[in-house]
Each structure stands twice: as structure tokens, then as C-alpha cells.
Amino acid sequence: MSAPRIRRWWFVGALFGAAILAAAFLCDAAVQTWVVQHQTPSALGLMRFVTKWGDWPTHVAAGVLGAAIAYALGKREWLVIFAAMVIACAVAGSVNRVIKVTAGRSRPSVKVERGWNGPSAKSDYHAFPSGHTAASTAFFAALVFARRRIGLALLPNPLLIAASRIYLNAHYLSDVVFAAMLGIACAALVWYFAARQPVLRPSG
Template identity: 30%
Template sequence: MEIFSIDIAIVEGLQRLQVPVANQIMMFFSAIGNAGIVWIILALILVMRRKTRNYGIIILIALLITAILGEGVLKNIIKRDRPFVALSNLKLLIAPPASYSFPSGHTASSFAAFGVFYFLNMRYKWVVFLTAFLIAFSRMYLGVHYFSDIIGGIILGLGVSYVVCSYYKKNSDKINSNKFIKKLLN
């Protein structure tokens, strides 16, 4: 069975499982993932506290790089149609996204944030993972992404966060976030 056949089978199978309560839950998780807003808010909260400021900045950097690579580069090179374009029988519960399908931006940003929590061994990493997972799953459930789009988003998000966290670990003694923040504000 080829990947596209598996993708279609999963999307169509999830369509058959849709029920009102689950629909509301999945629409909620999809919405908080729009433009990575939940992760940006989390990062800004971390930036406000001196003790966690570097972590917030690292998340913001990982989100920015992930967005550039995923939304700006990969989607426009690959140009994969979304499931609701290829499968006219899908029932959409949200407004159809205008961008291409691969990789899932919601998933990439969610796993970029989770990756920072994981690779830096931060508290609450498993809460962040559960939220990231539900955001990613919601995109398939709602028929706006294929399973392979989700896998691509996970790989992109974790890959970027690994590189950013590795750089931070190697250079953390040279990085002074207070000076960085002051420069940004002036």
C-alpha cells in the first residue's frame, strides 16, 4: 500500500468517526494552534520571567525558523493539495485553509515548542507534548491534513528545535538574554 493510499484511508476513516463532542474538542485544539498562537503566548510568558527568559527566547527562535522553513519554503516547493481538495466528499468543520498541505504548520510549530521543552528537559514537557499531539491530530480529524503532512510537521519541528537547543547548550555561557532583550527594546 503506497503512502497516499494510507493517507486517504486515515482521513476517510477519521471522517466516519466524527461526532459532535469530539468535533468541538478538535476545533478547539486546531484553533489554539492557528499561527502557533498558543506557543507564542507560552514563550512570551516565559520571556517575562528572568528565570525562564532564555527558554522563551529559544521557543520563539525555533518557531520563527520552523515557520520560515515550513510555511515559506517547503509548502511552496512541494505544493501538495489538501485532503478536502483531493477528496470532494470530506465534510469540513472549519474554514478551508488557503495554503498548501505539506508539512502541517500547526504540527511543526507545536513540535518545535515541545522539542525545546524536551531537549532542554523542562518541566511540563509532557503537558506540552499532549497539547502538541492533540493539535496535530485535530488537523487530520478535521480533514485539512494527511497523516504524512503531520509526520512531516513533527520531523520539521523536532529537527529545528534540536538544532536551536544544541546551539544554545553549546553557547549558553556566552548568551545573555537580559542584554539581548534590552537591545530589542531600545
């Protein structure tokens, strides 16, 4: 794909993402109200279990294990793919951390002043964006770029993790939407370079 075409795709993606994010911000209050009204003990327990698997250490461990198995079996293409998944997850997590510490958006669940409060080291002000969602989306989006069918089959994982963060009232809808976009962007950037490795072959 030529450089001008890549730039056009990034531009179109940015416009589309901005529209979706704007809609998400408009729906934040309504979604949060609905979530609070429909929480149940059993569902909360399930979502707490789901969300434990959504942070970056779990994804990095899974990626490293996959890379080790690929190396042992001599599957060099999968070694590169798993490495790209781990790197995408790490990049998304790092960028996400910088943004959330800088933005200082209060979480919907805490009894503090709502809004954007600027740089803060306190977790109560780390709503935007969702770290779990960014890490999980980047991890699996990299797999989508590498092996589309397998990646798409596993996409329910980051979607469920994003839903758990909203249901647990840890994040607003816009927090997870932006985090998902961040994860996809990081995965695309990492895969742009990873795909140049000679061991990789085009695959659907």
C-alpha cells in the same frame, strides 16, 4: 558530545524518520477514510477548539510571556529556554511555509485535483506539511531538550494538535508526521546553540 557523534545521531534520525514518513504516506488514504467515517458534530467542535491553540501566534505569545516572567523573577536560565522555544517555533513555521507553498499538495477536504501541484499561494494547496503541527512540535521539543521531564509531560499538546488537524480533514497523516519531524529538527538545531549559554546547567 563530539561532532562525529552528533553527525551519526542525525544520520540515524534521518533514516528512522524516512522510514516512518514512508509508512505514513502508505497509510494516508486509509486514515483519511477512517476519519471521514468517524467524524461527529461534538468531536468536530472540540477539535476546532484544540486546533485554534496550535498555530504559531499562540505559541509565540506563550513563549514571550514565559520569558517576561522569567526575566522579572531573575530566572536567566528560563529566559534562555523560553527564547529558544520561541525561536524554534518561528524557524519551524518559516521553513514549513516555504515547503508548503512550494509543494502545493491539495488538502484532503477540498474539491480539487488530488496530488502535488507545485508552487501555489492558495490555501487549498497547502496541505504538506502541517503548520500547526510543525510550530507546536518545535515549541515543546525545545522544552524537552532543555528540561526533559517538564517537556515530556507537556508533549500531549502537540500530539493533540496534530490529531486535530487530521480529524478536521485539513491534513493527511503524512503531512503531520513530516511536520512533527521538521519541528523536532528545528528545535534540536536551535537548542544546540542555546545550550552553549553559560547560564544553563545540565538537567534531567
